[in-house]
Amino acid sequence: DYSSMSVDPVDQCTFYFTNEYYATTASSAWRTRVCSFKFPGCGSPDFALVPESPQRVQFCGAAATDPFYALRVGVLNGFNGSVSLSASSLPAGTTAKFSSASVMGAGSSTLTLLNGATLPSGQYSFSASGTSGSQTRTVGLELGISANAPPLVQLNAPANAAAGVKIYPHLTWGGNTDRIFGDGFDGTILPPLPPPPTDAISYTVEVATDSGFNDIVATATVSTAEWTATTALDTNTQYFWRVTPHNYCGDGQTSATFSFTTGVPGTCPAGTTQTTLFQDDMESGVNGWTLNGSGGAAWAQVTAPAGTGLSTKVWGIVNNTVTSDRGLISPSFNIPANAVDAFLTFDTYHHFEDNGPGSCWDNGTMQIKAGSGAFSYLTGNRLISDPYDGIASAGESNAGEWAWCQAPTSTPIHSLVDIDGFSGQPVQLRWRAVSDSNTAASAPNGMYIDNVKVEICQ
Numbered sequence: 281d282y283s284s285m286s287v288d289p290v291d292q293c294t295f296y297f298t299n300e301y302y303a304t305t306a307s308s309a310w311r312t313r314v315c316s317f318k319f320p321g322c323g324s325p326d327f328a329l330v331p332e333s334p335q336r337v338q339f340c341g342a343a344a345t346d347p348f349y350a351l352r353v354g355v356l357n358g359f360n361g362s363v364s365l366s367a368s369s370l371p372a373g374t375t376a377k378f379s380s381a382s383v384m385g386a387g388s389s390t391l392t393l394l395n396g397a398t399l400p401s402g403q404y405s406f407s408a409s410g411t412s413g414s415q416t417r418t419v420g421l422e423l424g425i426s427a428n429a430p431p432l433v434q435l436n437a438p439a440n441a442a443a444g445v446k447i448y449p450h451l452t453w454g455g456n457t458d459r460i461f462g463d464g465f466d467g468t469i470l471p472p473l474p475p476p477p478t479d480a481i482s483y484t485v486e487v488a489t490d491s492g493f494n495d496i497v498a499t500a501t502v503s504t505a506e507w508t509a510t511t512a513l514d515t516n517t518q519y520f521w522r523v524t525p526h527n528y529c530g531d532g533q534t535s536a537t538f539s540f541t542t543g544v545p546g547t548c549p550a551g552t553t554q555t556t557l558f559q560d561d562m563e564s565g566v567n568g569w570t571l572n573g574s575g576g577a578a579w580a581q582v583t584a585p586a587g588t589g590l591s592t593k594v595w596g597i598v599n600n601t602v603t604s605d606r607g608l609i610s611p612s613f614n615i616p617a618n619a620v621d622a623f624l625t626f627d628t629y630h631h632f633e634d635n636g637p638g639s640c641w642d643n644g645t646m647q648i649k650a651g652s653g654a655f656s657y658l659t660g661n662r663l664i665s666d667p668y669d670g671i672a673s674a675g676e677s678n679a680g681e682w683a684w685c686q687a688p689t690s691t692p693i694h695s696l697v698d699i700d701g702f703s704g705q706p707v708q709l710r711w712r713a714v715s716d717s718n719t720a721a722s723a724p725n726g727m728y729i730d731n732v733k734v735e736i737c738q
Contacts, residue, residue, distance in 0.1 A: 430526060555738060616703065
């Protein structure tokens with residue numbers, strides 16, 4: 281019914297343990313045993329240096345005094361020596377002042393960081409130490425400071441009044457010269473954007489259907505000068521967006537308002553031409569498709585099973601009942617450098633062992649490889665018409681990823697995938713099927729694909 285361990289508050293070395301138990305041969309006869317023990321090296325006089333106030337201080341330099349930190353010397357096992365206090369790795373231009381430079385036995389001292397209130401905006405870390413003879417104890421301290429209120433930010437992309445914007449728009453403001461931005465996905469190289477305001481720590485971005493922001497449909501607070509919407513916006517719809525910067529001085533002025541109009545996924549923007557880059561209806565052999573992975577039954581070209589809504593030859597894999605991680609890899613195709621958009625369509629059926637609504641055991645996902653890199657997971661904001669429907673459970677080789685597993689409500693599924701952002705390099709696609717070593721979903725199960733087509737806009 282009970283078990284407990286505690287440390288003697290006097291010597292801070294002896295552990296006391298108590299536990300209720302009964303003999304394996306008894307039907308009851310509960311008993312209690314108490315014991316104590318101590319590590320041989322424990323008991324020497326010692327001290328500790330600990331913070332009595334938060335180790336991290338955040339403030340607005342324009343209206344603050346120098347930051348301070350309350351420290352305490354705690355003693356163990358009769359320690360009564362003198363502890364000298366010091367600080368190291370201080371921010372340039374500052375000095376440390378202790379209310380008591382040394383403490384005899386137990387005691388407290390306050391460290392004030394002189395000129396700390398005049399530091400430039402930024403994040404700083406330094407240390408305070410206590411030394412007595414050959415013993416030194418150190419505690420880490422941090423300082424976050426905003427020298428001024430956050431300045432107004434400049435919106436960058438999409439440009440004001442832009443048309444044909446993705447339904448998962450990638451919004452940027454201020455920019456970052458340490459990073460090359462694309463259109464919200466990795467791959468496309470664009471000129472670096474101007475640097476963000478150095479005094480901003482975070483930003484709140486808002487997207488609304490009206491310029492007065494009475495109907496906000498998407499919002500987030502982020503630490504970088506970019507954000508990709510996680511919820512699909514409506515097609516052919518005008519939206520308005522703005523950004524408010526924040527720092528330790530509070531909220532900055534909200535940016536000017538930009539507007540954009542979404543396009544229709546799978547349709548090229550006005551002024552461009554739609555061209556088929558790759559196509560395979562699976563009716564004329566392997567055609568350069570390859571397989572990888574390990575485990576149970578692999579992908580194969582088969583006649584579409586009844587109930588999938590597909591017909592004739594397809595690539596498919598059953599929901600294995602042994603631990604498996606199997607991939608179907610497309611032939612390589614090159615997306616021209618001048619392509620302004622690229623998208624994949626295919627007909628599919630997928631049904632794996634699920635773990636209840638929104639959760640998958642066995643599952644299917646998609647990956648992409650650009651150039652000589654490795655295959656990487658295609659995130660849900662690229663899946664326009666057939667989103668992932670559950671999270672892979674612990675124990676699966678892709679645990680934590682969103683994936684396909686739930687039984688479809690209609691068949692076949694026509695999947696539209698945004699693969700923009702990989703222009704000017706060879707690309708391969710990989711359909712991945714993962715399973716554990718037990719139950720499969722009811723038939724038809726597994727994943728099947730047909731009529732794969734890659735189209736670009738130029």
